[in-house]
Amino acid sequence: MTEEDDRKKEEEHVAKVLSKCSYPPWTIDRVKQDIVEKSLKDEAKKVKNTGGNHKGMVVVPYVKGLSEAFARILKSHGIATAKNRPHRTLRKLVVHPKDKVKVEEKTELIYRVPCKNCSSSYVGETGRKFDLRIKEHQKEVDSFTASTQTRASRARESSVTHKSAITDHTVEENRVIDWHKAKVVDREAQDRADG
Numbered sequence: 001m002t003e004e005d006d007r008k009k010e011e012e013h014v015a016k017v018l019s020k021c022s023y024p025p026w027t028i029d030r031v032k033q034d035i036v037e038k039s040l041k042d043e044a045k046k047v048k049n050t051g052g053n054h055k056g057m058v059v060v061p062y063v064k065g066l067s068e069a070f071a072r073i074l075k076s077h078g079i080a081t082a083k084n085r086p087h088r089t090l091r092k093l094v095v096h097p098k099d100k101v102k103v104e105e106k107t108e109l110i111y112r113v114p115c116k117n118c119s120s121s122y123v124g125e126t127g128r129k130f131d132l133r134i135k136e137h138q139k140e141v142d143s144f145t146a147s148t149q150t151r152a153s154r155a156r157e158s159s160v161t162h163k164s165a166i167t168d169h170t171v172e173e174n175r176v177i178d179w180h181k182a183k184v185v186d187r188e189a190q191d192r193a194d195g
Contacts, residue, residue, distance in 0.1 A: 007035065010035070011031075011035055014031050015028045015032070018031065036068055040068075040081070043075070044057075044080045044081070044082070055079050057079070058079055058081050059081075060082070103130055103183075104131035105129055105131075107128060108126075108187060108188040109126055109186070109188065110184070110185050110188065111123070111125070111126065111133070111183065111184050112183060113137065113166060113179070113181075114181050115175050115176070116175070116178040117173075117175045117176055118173075120169060120175075122137075122165055122169065122177075123185070137167075140163055140167050141166060141167050141170045141171075141177060144167060
């Protein structure tokens with residue numbers, strides 16, 4: 001078996017595996033392209049290392065289907081090629097190996113919730129999702145502030161132990177929380193180590 005046969009066999013194997021794993025056809029084409037580029041680079045290195053009779057090197061912008069043929073023509077005349085692929089490709093703009101998680105969906109967070117009436121802010125941490133924790137705070141605050149407040153009822157409620165300092169601030173100081181400006185300020189240290 002020749003080196004070319006080995007290359008073709010490997011290319012077919014990779015295409016078959018990717019297809020079985022439900023990869024779209026463009027990924028298979030990309031792998032084929034990478035294999036061709038690698039073999040061309042390996043050949044260029046061989047020529048360079050053996051002090052071959054090449055007449056120089058040309059940098060060719062990559063155009064699928066055209067660059068490979070052009071490289072073969074130049075190679076037949078003893079000219080090595082190096083393809084200059086674009087840094088910003090449509091694939092890099094559209095395809096992401098890992099979907100980004102929305103802030104509301106992240107866990108193990110440190111967050112900040114400001115007051116509308118003063119410069120105070122509540123800083124908390126949660127192992128649950130950010131939006132869920134903010135809704136819990138809102139629900140507790142609303143349960144104490146929904147009814148009409150009198151001085152007597154406010155005095156009674158101020159003696160009640162609330163679940164969070166946000167509720168304490170709202171009830172005891174008669175303040176309004178700016179829920180729309182609540183935001184994540186950091187991730188907990190253990191989560192940053194995971195990436």
